Amino acid sequence: MNLVRVETPPQETGGATLAVLQLVGVRKTFGSFTAVEDINLDIYNGEFLTVVGPSGSGKTTLLRMLAGMERPTAGNITLRGTLINDVPSNKRPTCLVFQSLALFPHKTVGENIEFPLKVKKVPRAERKQRALELIRLMRLPESYYRKNVMICSGGEQQRVALARALAYDPDILFFDEPLSALDYKLKKAMEKELKDLHRATGKTFVYITHSLEEAMVMSDRIAVMRAGRFVQVGTPDEIYSRPANRFVAEFIGDVNVFGVKKNANGGWVSDEDGSRIEITLPPALAGASEAAVVVRPEFLRFIDERSQANNAIEGTVYNEYALGSRIQYEVRSGNRTLVVELSRANAWTGGLDQQVIVGWDARDAIVVEG
Numbered sequence: 001m002n003l004v005r006v007e008t009p010p011q012e013t014g015g016a017t018l019a020v021l022q023l024v025g026v027r028k029t030f031g032s033f034t035a036v037e038d039i040n041l042d043i044y045n046g047e048f049l050t051v052v053g054p055s056g057s058g059k060t061t062l063l064r065m066l067a068g069m070e071r072p073t074a075g076n077i078t079l080r081g082t083l084i085n086d087v088p089s090n091k092r093p094t095c096l097v098f099q100s101l102a103l104f105p106h107k108t109v110g111e112n113i114e115f116p117l118k119v120k121k122v123p124r125a126e127r128k129q130r131a132l133e134l135i136r137l138m139r140l141p142e143s144y145y146r147k148n149v150m151i152c153s154g155g156e157q158q159r160v161a162l163a164r165a166l167a168y169d170p171d172i173l174f175f176d177e178p179l180s181a182l183d184y185k186l187k188k189a190m191e192k193e194l195k196d197l198h199r200a201t202g203k204t205f206v207y208i209t210h211s212l213e214e215a216m217v218m219s220d221r222i223a224v225m226r227a228g229r230f231v232q233v234g235t236p237d238e239i240y241s242r243p244a245n246r247f248v249a250e251f252i253g254d255v256n257v258f259g260v261k262k263n264a265n266g267g268w269v270s271d272e273d274g275s276r277i278e279i280t281l282p283p284a285l286a287g288a289s290e291a292a293v294v295v296r297p298e299f300l301r302f303i304d305e306r307s308q309a310n311n312a313i314e315g316t317v318y319n320e321y322a323l324g325s326r327i328q329y330e331v332r333s334g335n336r337t338l339v340v341e342l343s344r345a346n347a348w349t350g351g352l353d354q355q356v357i358v359g360w361d362a363r364d365a366i367v368v369e370g
Contacts, residue, residue, distance in 0.1 A: 018045035020171060020204050021066065025075035028061050035061040037228040039075070043172075043206060048198050050207040050215040053225030054251070060176060062225070063208045067096045067174050079171075095170040099177045101161040103149050109135065109160050110145035116168045134163035137200065139193070155186045162197065175207040179214065191217045212252050216240065224248050245369040249294040254328070254339045256300065261290040280310040280362045292368050297328060297341035299364035302348055302356050309359025313338065317354050331358055 021043035028036040036058045043049055051059045064070040065077065068089030077084055084092060103112050113131040122130075132142055138159035144152070149160055158178065165173055175194075179187045195218045198205050209215055215222045216236045223233045224247075232244035243249035246257060258270040260279055268279045270293070279293060306312040315333030327347050331338040338358055342348065350356070 019043065020045040020080060021206075022078045023066075023075065024078075026062075026065065026072050026077060027074040028058075028065060028070060029073045035228055036065070039230060041223065041230065041233065043204065046202050046204055047220040048195070048205045048207065048218055049221050049223065050209060050219040051223045051225060052209055052212050052215045052251075054210060057225040058228040059208050059210075059225050063096075063174055063176055063206070066206060067094060068092050069096075093171040094174060095165040095168045095172075096174040096176060097161055097165050097178050099180055101157055101178070103157060103161060103164075105150045107149060108145065109140070109147050109149050109152065112149050112160055113163045113167050115164060130167060131163070134166055137166070137197070138163050154182055155190060158182070158190055159193075162194075166201065166203075170203070172204040172206060175205065177209050180209070180211075187214075194218055212239075216252075224251065241366070243294065243366065243368055246292045246294070249292075249366065249368055254297050254341075256295045256297065256338050258293045258295075259290070260293050277311075277313055279365075281365055281367060294366040294368055295360050295364060296366075297339040300338060300340040300358050300360050301342070302340065303359040304357070306357060306359070310362040311365075312357050312359040314355065314357050317348065317350065317352050317356055319352065320348070331356060333358075 019042040023039050023041045023043075026036060026039040027034070039062065051062060053059045061070065065072050068084070068087055068091070072085055079092070089096070104115065107115075110128065110131045113134055114127040117127040117130060128145075132145060135142055135144055140156060140159055144156070149157060152160065161178070179190050182190060191214060194205075194207075198218075207215070207218065212222070212224075216239075219236055221233060221235055222239050224231050224239065224244075226247055232239060232248050234242075239248065240252060243252065249255055250257060258277075258279060260268045260270045260281070263269050268281050270277050270279055281291075281293060301309070303309050303312065313331075313333050313336070315331040315336075315338060317329055318332045318337075319330045321328045321330075323341075325344055326341055327344055329340040329342070329348060331340055340348075340358060348356075
């Protein structure tokens, strides 16, 4: 059974959900290998949906089916109510931006952008006018119209590829990890530009990435994939604050996870690392006998006495990492390693190898399936 938390769609009009793409029981196999299994999802008109997952999770195969480059082995994909399983990619009102960008190296920026319009036999003057509009939309100088695309920077080439995709005037734009080859600073800038572009155009964006950080910045909704299935679908805040299970919680980033079991006295203990500790949890777990508890680094703090928090663990500050406005500390307690994250204004003033007490409150714990 495919357990997926499907959240409220982002757009509704007059009580009717505006689904542009629908996937029902979609499955894809290659011989005996199942790459995608039992995918059910509505993609809503004008939303920014990101499919995220580790390598081999099936996200690229799913995208190729949505774009018409692969046919589902089973299940149906419909576009505005019309079945498109057998419709080839060039017959769909969609466009795919590849990771490699696939620009024509011998052509100018303008010629690259105009290519889909030329295929459609749009008159030359109209093609140029549209290309210049898109160049301006991409925040490039109009003089780039005659510039060879191969002497553009990586970020500029990214903008040209986006402009060419928009020249098709597609209903839906698909993105296959287009920012993965960029350096960190340029990637962060392009994340914001893509989000701005989404708002400016009102198009439906479906984005594939292995980086949940990318997904959190840009998306209206995120679908987390694992082993060919969706394990959770929701808004960035829902994915972050209420992960469906331990996999989703750990995939988001640095977290502290404790496997806990109920003891004979009805309390909760964690001894999976060989260091037994008692943990106070929210009362909602009254009927369970074991669980996984997630505490994000920003909810941990250094305390002077155990009584200052519901939960406390003694350990040693092993290392610290400057993260701009935040500082992250690695605290080791026996075989257990904790991650504590503080604002620079509230930074730990002690040195490394100092004995500390790390505490957190029960209300800040996220309880998930183990």
